[in-house]
Amino acid sequence: MTAPIPTDTDSPASDRYRPDVRHTRLGAEFYDEVKAADFPKTVLRFRNDRAAASVGLDHLGDEDWIRHFGRFQPLPGNMAAPLALRYHGHQFRVYNPDLGDGRGFLFAQMRDAAGRLMDLGTKGSGQTPWSRAGDGRLTLKGGVREVLATELLEALGVNTSKSFSLIETGEALTRGDEPSPTRSAVLVRLNHSHVRIGSFQRLLYLEDHAGLKQLLDYSIAEYWPEAADAPSPAARFLELVVDAVAKMGAQWFAAGFVHGVLNTDNITITGESFDYGPWRFLPVFDPQFTAAYFDHQGLYSFGRQPDALFWNLARLGECLIPLADMEDLKAVLDRFPERFEAALADATLKRLGIARDEPGRDYRLANLFYAALREAGSPFERAFFDMAGGAAAERLAASPVAYTSDAWTAVIGALRDRAATAAAAAALAMPPFTTGTPVTMLIDEVEAIWAPIAAEDDWSLFEAKIAAVRELGKATRLLAG
Numbered sequence: 001m002t003a004p005i006p007t008d009t010d011s012p013a014s015d016r017y018r019p020d021v022r023h024t025r026l027g028a029e030f031y032d033e034v035k036a037a038d039f040p041k042t043v044l045r046f047r048n049d050r051a052a053a054s055v056g057l058d059h060l061g062d063e064d065w066i067r068h069f070g071r072f073q074p075l076p077g078n079m080a081a082p083l084a085l086r087y088h089g090h091q092f093r094v095y096n097p098d099l100g101d102g103r104g105f106l107f108a109q110m111r112d113a114a115g116r117l118m119d120l121g122t123k124g125s126g127q128t129p130w131s132r133a134g135d136g137r138l139t140l141k142g143g144v145r146e147v148l149a150t151e152l153l154e155a156l157g158v159n160t161s162k163s164f165s166l167i168e169t170g171e172a173l174t175r176g177d178e179p180s181p182t183r184s185a186v187l188v189r190l191n192h193s194h195v196r197i198g199s200f201q202r203l204l205y206l207e208d209h210a211g212l213k214q215l216l217d218y219s220i221a222e223y224w225p226e227a228a229d230a231p232s233p234a235a236r237f238l239e240l241v242v243d244a245v246a247k248m249g250a251q252w253f254a255a256g257f258v259h260g261v262l263n264t265d266n267i268t269i270t271g272e273s274f275d276y277g278p279w280r281f282l283p284v285f286d287p288q289f290t291a292a293y294f295d296h297q298g299l300y301s302f303g304r305q306p307d308a309l310f311w312n313l314a315r316l317g318e319c320l321i322p323l324a325d326m327e328d329l330k331a332v333l334d335r336f337p338e339r340f341e342a343a344l345a346d347a348t349l350k351r352l353g354i355a356r357d358e359p360g361r362d363y364r365l366a367n368l369f370y371a372a373l374r375e376a377g378s379p380f381e382r383a384f385f386d387m388a389g390g391a392a393a394e395r396l397a398a399s400p401v402a403y404t405s406d407a408w409t410a411v412i413g414a415l416r417d418r419a420a421t422a423a424a425a426a427a428l429a430m431p432p433f434t435t436g437t438p439v440t441m442l443i444d445e446v447e448a449i450w451a452p453i454a455a456e457d458d459w460s461l462f463e464a465k466i467a468a469v470r471e472l473g474k475a476t477r478l479l480a481g
Contacts, residue, residue: 016056018111019077023085023119026218029211030199031083034105037126037136039186041170042070045140045459046147046466051162051190054112069188070167072125078108084128088205089198089265090315092299097205099198099265100130103137106194117222119194120164123187123275137173140183141450142277144462148449149276150189151466152441155473157350157480158251159244161274162190177293183454192272193223197312198265200319209322216323223270234324239332242313243339244271249309250343253302254351256282256380260291262300262308264315281441282380285373310336350480353389353424354415365414372407385438388479389424391415398436421481430475432468439472441465 023031044062052058057075060068067073074080082105088097105128108120123146124138147163154160165188172181195215203211220227220237230236248271252259259266260278268274280291287303295301300308313336317329341363348366349356356362373383378401386399391412396403403412432439449465452458 014056014059016053016113017076018056019075019108020111020117021079021109022117022218022222023083023106023109024079026214029086030215031085031106032100032129033081034084034128035126036072036082036105036122036186037169039070039169039171039184041168042066043168043170044070044165045143045168045185046163046166048162048164048190051164055110055118055190065165066167069120069165070169070186072107072122075108075110075120078110079106082107082122082125084130085194085199086130086202087196087198087265088202089196089263090201090312091263091265092295093311095201095205097202098130098132101128102131102134103128107188116192119191121189121191121194123189124169124184125186135173137169137171137184138187139173139175139178140168140185141178141454143185143187144450144453145279145446146187146189146276148441148446148462148465148469149279151469152281152439152472153251153255153257153273155439155469155476156251156255156257157347157476158255158257159248159272161272164188164190189274191268191270191274193219193268193270195219195223195269196265197267197269197316197319198263199269200316201264204319204322212319213323216320219269232324232328234320235328235332238313238317238320238324238329239335241269241271241316242332242336244269245309245313246336246339247271247343247347248273249306250340250347252305253344254347256285256302258282258289258291258300258302259305260295260300262305262312264312267309267312269316280443283442284377284380285370287374306340310340351384351476352387352415353421353427353479353481355419355421355481357418365418368407368414369411372405372411375407376403376405378403378408381438381440385433387411387415388433389428390418390420395428421479423478423481427475427478430478431471433475439468441469 044066047065049058068075084101084105086100089099103124104122105125106119106121110118112118127136143166147166150160150163167186169184169186171184173184174180224237224240227233227236258280266275278292282289288301290298290301314333317333320329342359345362345366349362382401386396449461
């Protein structure tokens with residue numbers, strides 16, 4: 001039985017809002033209908049009107065916003081009951097069949113301006129049948145950290161979920177990794193799909209081949225329609241997912257980002273980065289740098305993230321064996337390294353504002369850049385900032401970093417031999433490039449943003465950082481060409 005759709009609402013409508021509930025068509029064996037927690041209070045801390053505009057919800061006043069994204073009154077024409085999605089997954093490569101949405105749910109689906117099917121999903125919205133022993137809640141600090149991560153990743157050109165709303169909920173939570181009791185919140189994120197690799201793994205585990213085919217058909221129809229007419233739709237679907245995930249991983253690499261928990265339930269079929277826990281940005285290029293304090297073996301360290309993504313994609317390939325020729329699937333997976341290399345060159349040169357050339361030549365330039373970063377130990381973000389637009393002599397002279405090593409001399413010469421993107425000069429005339437200081441999000445900065453919120457409910461540093469990050473985004477989009 002599918003979840004019913006309401007026919008009326010008290011909220012005003014927008015002609016840009018296009019509800020389109022699709023996930024319920026899979027049937028109740030794919031989810032559980034749930035209710036949101038009844039929170040003691042709802043204080044709006046962050047609303048992303050830019051993301052809301054993309055799905056026609058920016059017209060909502062704060063009162064309506066809180067009713068929908070703090071009290072979870074259904075949106076017009078959308079789901080009457082939230083859905084806790086069912087999935088399994090490998091957690092640090094140990095299979096867990098007891099997963100599923102334990103502190104979140106799918107709240108609504110709609111089309112964006114480009115016609116893509118978008119999800120509004122939650123984090124910290126209360127217990128579900130999959131909560132296990134958890135309380136289903138999110139700390140306010142965790143919500144703040146996710147907003148900061150998604151905002152900077154978006155500004156740096158990473159395909160990421162959007163932090164849509166953050167509302168403080170008035171509960172005192174006990175956590176082992178935060179001073180407790182600590183404040184609570186509910187986060188709403190905007191995603192292009194919550195179908196995970198783990199969604200397919202659950203069906204393979206249950207030996208539900210009909211369900212696998214149903215989920216594959218749904219995923220192709222809603223997210224990868226170009227696979228529909230392929231000789232092997234399953235193999236073509238895998239190829240498209242491989243490309244998307246390789247691109248995401250390359251964008252992380254170029255951003256110096258460490259996700260922290262690359263379990264198969266955290267990888268979506270659209271290759272969109274989401275679900276940020278113990279994330280970090282690199283201070284300097286360090287392949288062993290690890291985000292999660294509990295990742296004792298460094299399984300998901302910065303330098304091992306591409307391998308982790310490839311391993312996860314191989315698990316998706318296993319799920320598709322009942323639906324495709326194994327050799328076709330293997331051939332697709334074997335192309336991951338070259339797809340990652342091409343995507344890394346593209347992402348790196350976009351960040352540097354350098355026009356793309358022959359793929360092999362672009363990759364050699366990117367590799368030269370990262371080799372210099374590693375050898376010299378230069379600040380990761382500062383190096384991208386100083387080299388932007390082709391390593392102009394006046395910009396390097398103004399930097400507090402000395403790029404005098406032989407490795408950097410080779411990089412600077414190579415960059416100056418290449419053309420900048422057409423809009424590079426305009427980008428460099430915008431903040432933060434005009435301020436002389438890159439926008440960073442290192443862990444000490446995150447803690448400094450949180451400290452006045454925790455002590456005095458002072459959100460000024462948080463708001464200033466969001467404003468600076470969005471200015472960076474405007475410049476980097478121009479720089480990318």
